[in-house]
Structure formats: C-alpha cells, structure tokens
Amino acid sequence: MKRILVIDDDLETCNFLTEIFAEEGWEVISSQSAEAARETVEKTHCDLIVSDINLGGRTTGVALLKEFKTVTPDSEVILISGFGTLETAVEAVREGAFDYISKPFNVNEVISTARRALKGRDAGAPAAVLLKEYSEASGLVGHSHKMIELYKEIALVAASRSTVLITGESGTGKELVARALHRNSPRASGAFVAVNCGAITETLLESELFGHVKGSFTGASADKRGLFEEANEGTILLDEIGETSLALQVKLLRVLQEGEIRRVGSAKSVRVDVRVLAATNRDLEREVKEGRFREDLYYRLSVVTLRVPPLRERGEDLPLLAAHSLRQAREAGARAETISEEALATLNSYDWPGNVRELENTIAHAALYARGKVITPEDLPSRIRNHSRSLESESKMQAIFKELPSLDELERRYLIHVLQAVNGSRTRAAEVLEIDRRTLYRMAERFGINLKESAE
Numbered sequence: 001m002k003r004i005l006v007i008d009d010d011l012e013t014c015n016f017l018t019e020i021f022a023e024e025g026w027e028v029i030s031s032q033s034a035e036a037a038r039e040t041v042e043k044t045h046c047d048l049i050v051s052d053i054n055l056g057g058r059t060t061g062v063a064l065l066k067e068f069k070t071v072t073p074d075s076e077v078i079l080i081s082g083f084g085t086l087e088t089a090v091e092a093v094r095e096g097a098f099d100y101i102s103k104p105f106n107v108n109e110v111i112s113t114a115r116r117a118l119k120g121r122d123a124g125a126p127a128a129v130l131l132k133e134y135s136e137a138s139g140l141v142g143h144s145h146k147m148i149e150l151y152k153e154i155a156l157v158a159a160s161r162s163t164v165l166i167t168g169e170s171g172t173g174k175e176l177v178a179r180a181l182h183r184n185s186p187r188a189s190g191a192f193v194a195v196n197c198g199a200i201t202e203t204l205l206e207s208e209l210f211g212h213v214k215g216s217f218t219g220a221s222a223d224k225r226g227l228f229e230e231a232n233e234g235t236i237l238l239d240e241i242g243e244t245s246l247a248l249q250v251k252l253l254r255v256l257q258e259g260e261i262r263r264v265g266s267a268k269s270v271r272v273d274v275r276v277l278a279a280t281n282r283d284l285e286r287e288v289k290e291g292r293f294r295e296d297l298y299y300r301l302s303v304v305t306l307r308v309p310p311l312r313e314r315g316e317d318l319p320l321l322a323a324h325s326l327r328q329a330r331e332a333g334a335r336a337e338t339i340s341e342e343a344l345a346t347l348n349s350y351d352w353p354g355n356v357r358e359l360e361n362t363i364a365h366a367a368l369y370a371r372g373k374v375i376t377p378e379d380l381p382s383r384i385r386n387h388s389r390s391l392e393s394e395s396k397m398q399a400i401f402k403e404l405p406s407l408d409e410l411e412r413r414y415l416i417h418v419l420q421a422v423n424g425s426r427t428r429a430a431e432v433l434e435i436d437r438r439t440l441y442r443m444a445e446r447f448g449i450n451l452k453e454s455a456e
Contacts, residue, residue, distance in 0.1 A: 002118050003044070006030040007037045007051040007064070008080070017050060020107055021114065034059035041068060046075050048117050050101075053081035062091060069096050076117040090155045090184045102148045139176040141324045142317030146309040150177070157304050158184035163256065165241075165301045166279040168308030171357030174279040175239060177308055182235040187275055190234025193227050198243035206248060207264050216265020228261045228272050235275045241301065242282035242293060249294045256300045276301070311352040311359060318348055321356060325363035326375070334367030339375045346377045350387050412447040419449070426451055 004026050006017045014030040021028045029044065031037040034055050040046070049068055053061035061079045068077055076098040098117045101110055140147070157164060158181050166174045175194060182192045200208060207217075211226030227236060238244075244252070255261055256276060260269040278301045287293035311318070322339055330337070339347075343366070352358055366379040377385060405413070415433075422428035430440045444451045 001025070001027050002047045003027045003029065004048045004050060004114070005037065005040055005044075005046040007032075007034070007049065007055065007061075009033065009052065009054075009056040013052070016105070017110070020110060024111060024114075026114075026118075033057070034064055037064065038067070041072055041075075045072065048114060049075050049077045050114070051077065051079055053079055062095065065095050065097055078113060078117055090158065100148075100152070102145050140173060140180060141321050142314055143320070144309075144314040144317045146314050147317060150306065150308065153304075153306055154180050154184070157181065157306075159186060160304075161275055162303040163276045163278070163301050164304045164306060165284070166277065166306050166308065167284075168279075168281065169310045169355055170281045171355035172308040172310055173356055174281075174308050175237065177306060178235070178237040178239075178277045178279060181277060182275075185235070185275070187234050191231050192235050192237070193231040194237040194239055195227055196239045198240035202245050202248060205244070206251065210251070210261045210263055212264035213266045216263075220265070223263070226261065226263065228255065228274055229270065231274045232272050233274075235277060238276065238278045240280060241278040242280040242284055242287055246292075246294060249297045253294065253297045253300060256297075311355045315348060318359070319344060321359055322347060322363055325360045326367060328360070329364045329367035332364070334364070334370075335373065336367040336370035336375050336379075337373040339363075339366075340377075343375050343377050343380060346380060346384060350384050408447075411443075412449075415443055415447060415449065419451075424451075 004021050006014055006021070006028060007030075008014050008017070009032050011032065014032060018028045018030050029040055029046070031040055034057060037049075037051070041049070049072075051061045051064055055061065055064075061081070065077050065079065068075060077096070078099050078101060079097050080101040081103065099113050101113055140151070154177065164178075164181060166177050168174050178194070179192060182188060195205075195208060197205060203217075207220075207224070207226070209226050209228055211224050211229060212220050213223050214220055238252070255272070255274075258269075259273070260271045262269050284293055284298050284302070288295045288298050311321075319339075322344065326334075326336065326339060347359070347362070354361075362381055362384060363375075365381050366375045370376070370379045415429075418429050418432050422432060426437060426440060430437045433440065435443075441451065443449075
C-alpha cells in the first residue's frame with residue numbers, strides 16, 4: 001500500500017486531502033506543523049509527501065522540500081499553494097519538487113497528480129511552487145490558476161537550449177515571459193536582445209539581424225555586427241515573428257538549422273551560439289495553412305509553445321495588477337495611493353481588449369486624474385466608465401423583463417384558461433380558439449397538457 005504524508009496547518013485541508021487519498025486505497029498520515037512532519041519522516045517511509053507552502057511558522061514548504069530530499073530522497077514531494085511567483089517556481093524545480101497543486105483544489109487534478117507521482121512518471125521533469133508574496137523581479141504578476149501554470153512551464157523549460165514560441169494577444173506580456181526564460185537560464189550572464197520584426201522594414205530588418213559589410217548597400221559605410229552576433233552566448237527574442245516575409249523566414253530557418261549567419265553583402269558565414277525565442281499574437285498554424293508562414297520554420301520555432309493568457313481569463317489577478325500598476329504610477333509622480341472597491345468593481349466589469357498594457361495605462365491615467373489619494377470610478381477613463389454603465393443599464397433591463405412571460409407561456413396559459421372556461425370540452429375549445437381538433441392536440445402535447453383528463 002502506498003503511503004502519503006499530508007502537511008498543512010489548516011485542519012480542513014488536511015481532512016479533505018486525507019479523505020480523497022484514502023478513497024484511492026492509499027494510507028494517509030497528516031501533520032499540521034513542520035515539526036510533526038519531520039518526526040513522521042524520520043520514523044516512517046512515505047512514498048509521497050504533499051505539503052503546503054505556507055505552514056504558519058518560519059519553515060516554508062520549499063525549506064521542507066530541501067530537507068526531505070536529503071532525508072528521504074526516494075519520496076516524491078508535491079507542494080500546494082494558492083499564491084506564487086515565478087522565482088519560487090524556479091527554486092522548487094531546482095530543489096526537485098515533483099509538482100504543485102494550486103488552491104482551490106480540483107479533486108480530479110489532485111488525484112491525477114498524486115497518481116503520476118506515485119508511479120514515478122515525469123520524475124525527471126519536476127515542477128514547482130508559489131509563495132504568499134509575489135515578486136516584481138520578473139515583472140510577471142498574478143497567482144491565478146493560468147498564471148501558476150505559466151510559471152510552472154517557464155520553470156521547466158528555462159534551463160534548456162530549446163527554441164520557444166510565445167503566443168498571446170497584444171499586451172499580455174510576452175516579452176516579460178521571454179526575459180524570464182533568459183534570466184533563469186544558464187545564459188543569464190549573456191546578452192538578451194529583443195527585436196520587433198513588425199516595426200522594421202524587410203530590407204532593414206535583415207541588416208539588423210545579420211549585420212552587413214561595408215559597401216553592401218547605399219549608406220553601408222562600415223562593417224556592422226547584427227543582433228544575432230550581439231546575442232552570442234545569450235538569447236534573442238524575435239518579437240512579432242509572424243510579420244516577417246517568406247524570404248527572411250528562409251534565412252531565419254538557416255540560422256536555426258546551421259547555427260550560423262551571413263552578413264548582408266558577405267560570402268562568409270559566422271557561427272553564433274544563440275538561444276532563439278519567438279513571440280507572436282498571430283495564429284501561426286493558420287498562417288502556415290494560408291501560405292504566409294513557412295511550415296518548416298514554424299516547427300523549428302515551436303519546439304516548446306507557451307501561451308500567455310489574456311487578462312479576461314485571469315480576472316482574479318486584476319487587483320494585484322492594478323496595485324502593481326499604481327505603485328509604478330506613484331514612482332512616476334502620481335499622488336493616488338489606493339484604489340476604491342467601487343473603482344475595482346468598474347475595472348472588473350471591463351473586458352480589457354488591450355490586456356495588461358491597457359490596464360497599466362488606465363491606472364496611470366486614473367492616478368493622474370485622481371483628486372485625492374483614492375482612485376474612484378470617476379477618475380477612470382470614459383471608455384471604462386461608459387462600458388460599466390452600459391452593463392448596468394443592460395442588467396436593469398434584464399431585471400425588468402425577467403418576470404414577463406414568454407409568448408409560449410402566454411399561449412399555454414390562454415389554452416388552460418379556455419379549457420377551464422368550456423369545462424374541458426375539446427370540441428368547444430377548438431371552436432373558441434378557431435383551430436381544428438388536431439391542432440388543439442398538438443398544442444396540448446407541446447405544453448404538457450393532458451386533454452384526456454378533460455371531460456367533453
């Protein structure tokens with residue numbers, strides 16, 4: 001029988017996990033403190049340890065993870081938390097955590113993760129965890145389930161040499177993800193070079209990426225190194241890769257395949273050691289099908305694909321993001337210090353087509369226009385206020401009409417009324433309604449009225 005140790009300072013959580021694990025036929029031991037957990041591990045071998053990050057004392061789940069990996073290296077460890085940062089996710093990966101479970105719990109996810117851990121699957125690809133406080137070091141803010149999953153994916157692939165395709169709508173923070181991958185990779189001491197492929201003309205972009213030699217074109221008065229050479233032993237981000245031409249895509253494919261570039265106007269190749277990241281807000285699979293993007297380049301770039309969720313899919317992160325944006329606005333000279341609950345409710349009602357970037361600009365606007373230290377709904381841009389009022393008006397209209405019966409319901413009530421008025425006579429009811437008896441039967445059947453119980 002598999003034995004699981006559950007560690008959480010919350011008794012209800014301990015009981016919940018104990019119950020669902022016991023239903024799987026596993027032996028479960030629970031501890032509500034780090035000290036009790038240490039004693040259990042010293043005396044009893046546990047196949048799996050499931051520990052909360054926040055244990056209410058000085059010891060965290062990550063610290064316990066380090067201890068357990070020394071005392072009982074054969075035991076898998078899953079960490080659980082409802083809050084987290086990319087930095088602690090990376091730390092947990094390095095310390096050997098198998099995975100984490102985010103709160104609130106999804107029973108199927110909990111059991112599935114525990115089963116994988118007990119079977120030893122994915123043991124070579126541990127994931128990691130989240131602490132109560134979020135960190136500004138990466139610029140990625142939030143502890144929603146989708147952001148936790150993104151942190152986990154970043155932590156897992158950061159140390160590899162694989163190319164990564166980062167997808168997501170405009171304003172979601174794709175460059176922040178790229179910088180996080182670089183910062184947590186073995187290339188962190190090297191250069192991180194980002195280039196927006198959609199903001200530069202094709203001819204200039206080729207020169208920017210690969211460099212040029214003197215006299216290769218008008219204005220080329222000297223040899224120039226390209227961005228790939230600048231990023232040697234580091235990382236290059238090709239932002240908006242979907243905007244590149246098919247001709248340039250051929251040259252990018254050669255860099256990925258051969259690990260070398262050729263400056264514009266030169267016949268000599270130069271080897272480069274660069275990790276390539278690409279980002280796009282386009283659907284590249286569709287671009288491939290429609291002939292606007294090379295299929296072979298797409299597969300080269302998408303060895304790993306990370307999707308950055310839009311803000312509308314992570315609404316629970318909005319207060320954190322708003323507070324983070326307000327702190328940035330204060331550093332720029334704004335006087336507002338907090339955001340009122342009413343203003344937050346107004347922000348929550350908006351669908352944010354511009355995502356996090358739009359939210360940052362909105363908070364910056366509100367912080368400048370605030371008449372005091374608290375941002376109110378009146379300080380928000382008019383498009384946000386108008387959207388909220390439109391939703392409120394729509395809600396009121398729905399409330400007004402909610403109690404009104406539908407046309408079908410009116411017809412059903414009228415049929416019942418007629419039948420009662422004619423004492424259940426089907427013949428007379430048909431005459432009153434000016435329909436034949438067959439139609440009467442069909443109406444009664446549609447509305448669930450049993451005519452057989454009515455007397456002639």
